[in-house]
Amino acid sequence: MEKGFEKKYHEIEEEHFWFKSRRNYIRKLLANYPKDVSILDIGCSSGILLDELKQDGFAVENLYGVDISPIAIENCKKNGIDNAYVMNAQHIDLQKKFDIVIASDCLEHLEDDKSALKNWNTLLATNGTIMVFVPAFMSLWSHHDKVNMHYRRYTLPELKTKMENTGFRIKKASFWNFFLFVPVYIFRKFETKTKDTHHNTDGDLIEKPFGNYLLTQLINFENKLLQVVNFPFGISVFCIAKKGASQKNKEDY
Numbered sequence: 001m002e003k004g005f006e007k008k009y010h011e012i013e014e015e016h017f018w019f020k021s022r023r024n025y026i027r028k029l030l031a032n033y034p035k036d037v038s039i040l041d042i043g044c045s046s047g048i049l050l051d052e053l054k055q056d057g058f059a060v061e062n063l064y065g066v067d068i069s070p071i072a073i074e075n076c077k078k079n080g081i082d083n084a085y086v087m088n089a090q091h092i093d094l095q096k097k098f099d100i101v102i103a104s105d106c107l108e109h110l111e112d113d114k115s116a117l118k119n120w121n122t123l124l125a126t127n128g129t130i131m132v133f134v135p136a137f138m139s140l141w142s143h144h145d146k147v148n149m150h151y152r153r154y155t156l157p158e159l160k161t162k163m164e165n166t167g168f169r170i171k172k173a174s175f176w177n178f179f180l181f182v183p184v185y186i187f188r189k190f191e192t193k194t195k196d197t198h199h200n201t202d203g204d205l206i207e208k209p210f211g212n213y214l215l216t217q218l219i220n221f222e223n224k225l226l227q228v229v230n231f232p233f234g235i236s237v238f239c240i241a242k243k244g245a246s247q248k249n250k251e252d253y
Helices: 003-012 017-030 048-055 070-078 113-123 143-147 156-164 181-194 209-225
Strands: 039-042 063-067 084-086 098-104 124-135 168-176 236-243
Touching: 003 070, 017 048, 017 098, 017 124, 017 209, 039 048, 048 063, 063 070, 070 084, 098 113, 113 124, 113 156, 124 156, 124 168, 156 168, 156 236
Parallel strands: 039 063, 039 098, 063 084, 098 124
Antiparallel strands: 124 236, 168 236
């Protein structure tokens, strides 16, 4: 991501509704796992998710993070995550297998996503679980994607197919941030036509405390619904998968 955007990102990532509500969802997904499982956060940024998992009782010695940014990894270590490494997510080289691999808004930054997914598959232990979150729909492409240095946005079938073709068995696949899709779509189309974004390095990272609180509550409510439904569209899309070839039966979805 652009330097100006990265600086802003690190300033607000702990409390911004987008990141906070997604971390909340991931923490709910992991709530019933044994506390000694090994977890790798790809694109870990400042290690806030890993720190929260530590607070949830997961053993810190089994929490790992990688990020391409030296600043992010420095912040990660300040947050008490010693197993944090500057590394390109395209080719992660760790001499360890993980029970859980998490990649939130990372795959879209990588030029060869298929190669990256193959690499991530090798990082999983037998029957390990991977959680991949990516931005959805090229129709939402905007200045925000440019300052983030994205290569693409995804459809749900595209993400599922790429993961299945690289050795994953899908367990759950859905869109995320469903309730905000329509307003964000309208805003981005309007922005593209009317707004000069040339000098805007913050993308969509807007700080409005009360609005941030309301949006956090809204997406946390959506997170609860995701326990029983899959959404038909959203700003993001995610897949939760197991290591192993796809099996087309009810248990996979």
